Amino acid sequence: MATPVLSAAERRKLDESDDALFYAEPRFVHHLDAAFRSRLTRLYRDRIAAGAVVLDLMSSWVSHLPADGGYSEVIGHGLNARELQANPQLDRHWVQNLNADQRLPLADASLDAALIVAGWQYLQQPEAVAAELLRCLRPGGQLIVAFSNRLFPTKAPQIWAEASDGERLATVARVLIAQGWPRPELIAEATRAEGPLGWIGGHGDPFFAVLASRP
Numbered sequence: 001m002a003t004p005v006l007s008a009a010e011r012r013k014l015d016e017s018d019d020a021l022f023y024a025e026p027r028f029v030h031h032l033d034a035a036f037r038s039r040l041t042r043l044y045r046d047r048i049a050a051g052a053v054v055l056d057l058m059s060s061w062v063s064h065l066p067a068d069g070g071y072s073e074v075i076g077h078g079l080n081a082r083e084l085q086a087n088p089q090l091d092r093h094w095v096q097n098l099n100a101d102q103r104l105p106l107a108d109a110s111l112d113a114a115l116i117v118a119g120w121q122y123l124q125q126p127e128a129v130a131a132e133l134l135r136c137l138r139p140g141g142q143l144i145v146a147f148s149n150r151l152f153p154t155k156a157p158q159i160w161a162e163a164s165d166g167e168r169l170a171t172v173a174r175v176l177i178a179q180g181w182p183r184p185e186l187i188a189e190a191t192r193a194e195g196p197l198g199w200i201g202g203h204g205d206p207f208f209a210v211l212a213s214r215p
Helices: 034-047 081-085 126-136 165-178
Strands: 053-057 073-078 092-095 111-117 137-147 185-189 207-213
Touching: 034 111, 034 137, 034 207, 053 126, 073 081, 081 092, 111 126, 126 137, 126 165, 137 165, 165 185, 165 207
Parallel strands: 053 073, 053 111, 073 092, 111 137
Antiparallel strands: 137 207, 185 207
16 A cells, blocks of 8 residues: 555646547657756666666657667557557556556566656556556666656646646655655756757756665
């Protein structure tokens, strides 16, 4: 059983319609800019070993993993089958609405790494998802939750939509700790925009990440 952290009010969204309807049509666009994506790929290269079994939870048509990572398997999950089918880094995938059903169809201790990119902000039951990921990761396995300040505001629970960047980092950490994860590592960095804007010091999307390992 997951340990509750959020209140009922904090879980509410402006748009309470079925998430499957919102994501029914594929969006073959990048939701994060090139500077963020580049930083995320570097983080994956540094933290995920070759030969790892990787779960890309709440994925789409891109996974941001380094092309030469040498992983033994990359498993994808999302809400749009066409996006997942178009993702060349996924070896297999499945479709599931995590706000309706948090149980993951994966064996205990079957993963080396689990990733959530720009997805945690839409979870209404993050405690149950965090508990499931703890179950599925092997001892020493890593969870990497990454996000910026972009979101679909009508689909984000109140606790995320109304929070500052620092509060969002703290909320993810608080949920993880309550489910038995050791105190996570928090990353908050500015990025430099790519191209001419970056040459004059322009910023890209801010980069935030929460990293935790199963004991």
